[in-house]
Amino acid sequence: MNGWTKTVSRFHNDLKVAMEPYQGRQLRTHEIAKITFNTPNLTHDSQFIYPSDHCINHTNKGSCFCVLHGEGEPIFEKIKRGLYLVRKTG
Numbered sequence: 001m002n003g004w005t006k007t008v009s010r011f012h013n014d015l016k017v018a019m020e021p022y023q024g025r026q027l028r029t030h031e032i033a034k035i036t037f038n039t040p041n042l043t044h045d046s047q048f049i050y051p052s053d054h055c056i057n058h059t060n061k062g063s064c065f066c067v068l069h070g071e072g073e074p075i076f077e078k079i080k081r082g083l084y085l086v087r088k089t090g
Contacts, residue, residue: 003062005064005065007062008048008049008063008064009065011042011064012064012065012072015075019076020089023086023087024085025085026084026085027083029051029083029084033049036049051075054075054076055075055076055078056077056087057077073087073089
């Protein structure tokens, strides 16, 4: 696991909790950014949180462990550029 994956992965559980009220909804990247900024455990690091790092159908080199290693469930599904579906997670 590279350094960026470790960094991104440490936000996974808090991000998952923050997104629970939005499950099944489509949100734009800026809406997700606003939610993370207003979530106490994520506020300080919200600039490092990108939905594409936790996305089932769009991977980055430093994506979260949920995408790269199948550990946990990806939180988002990319609909199109800048638009993500908040997946229903267990």
